[in-house]
Amino acid sequence: MTHCSDDDLVLHHYGESPEASEHVAACVVCAERARDLAALLDTVDEPVPDRGDEYGRDVWERVQPHLDTSGRGFARPADDSPAKVLSLDAGLTRPTPHRTLGLTDAGLTTPAPHRGFRRADVVRSASVRWALAAAAAVALVATSFVAGRLSMTSTSAPAVAPTRTASVDVSDPQLARRVLLLSVADHLERSDRVLTDIMNSPAADLSVEQQWAGDLIAANRLFRQDAVDANEASVANVLDELERALLDVVHQPSDAPADLDQIRRRIDSAALLFKVRVLSNELRQRELGPDAPLKNSTTPIS
């Protein structure tokens, strides 16, 4: 009797070979080998992270801004010529879809090859990319300013600002970059507030902080990608660590204090809050110049 080859057993395992299955049914040796293979392949089954019941809606909120309302394809700028002044609806009334700002698609820097597939059809002109980036960043700063003002009177959370319209002269790429630096610094400050709350909150229920963290993830992702593209390795590294911590927080079960302790230990051991604050100050320094005073960081880390 000719026994099954390893490949025959693979086909048998996946029900792709009636002949192999017929042999396995009649052969003790091959049946044992088939069980071994099945046990081995069982170890390959890994759980997929749960996205929750609202995931479909979340995806739609990220996808919808990229759909052209007048026809098929990506949303495009109305005018591809270099814009002198752009008016942009920041659209921050919803917490998660920061991509609606157009920062990712606008491309804050020279597009890297790995992002070409996402952006190739979106923006054809480098000047328009910069223009959109600057306008979006200014809008973000403007809304963040309002959010910050609101949060001072109500909560330390990174508040979601109302929809606003911002206008800015975007003909100067240096201006766009400076505004971008401010935007990232502002994002880091909001993340700082959320992480500080998580580290210091006496309650095990962090559902509010989880929501804030969820709001920050999408913005963090696009800032990280742009930092990578801009060869800002130190910025990208901190944003990468920050994103992992935010994901940990968002995915922490609400009834698992042990997991919360673990998250706090990870944040603490990585000195993440310290890194976030240092980077935030550094970016503001770069924007304002070497003579600008460093912002004092007086909030206790834990």
Added chain:
Amino acid sequence: MEAGEAAVILARARQGDQDAFRVLVELHAQAAFRLAFRLMRDERDAEDVVQESFIRAYRRLPAFEARSNFGTWLHRIVVNCALDALRARDGRGPNRREEPVEIPESLAFQGPSPERLARSGEIRRRLEQSMETLTMQERVAFTLRHHEGRSIEDIGETLGIQHSAAKHAVFRAVRKLRAALAPLRREA
């Protein structure tokens, strides 16, 4: 959702009705993420693939044949987006998941509970490493066959390769995984 209702939604989406397309997105997002995550083995990359897949699907809906299954069609778009992303990721060089991991030749287990934990962690590490050794074609073929239950024939069509090439891609993937995981199973 009944078949008739699904057909109406699909027809409206093909005409550019975004409300109808939203229904399709919400129906298929979970499945798209599961597939994307298994191919990318990274949550953030998987999220990007899901987003890109639905954008591509929207653009190509007019060319979609109404008699086809939307889920199967979207499935192929997700695979293609993941392949693009994997190629791009390979081009970027080592990523954070490719940091070298020390793998001991054998594990000295101290007790039953730590033993199980250590072995489970070791299996995960070996699995991660062995998945990284698969070529893109092997990884996609294995994922589609093992996790998604797709036939070899369907895998060949999805990847645009011959039936025999798809079959051998699965064989090679299983051999590599077996080589990585079998020693641990023997130790257990």
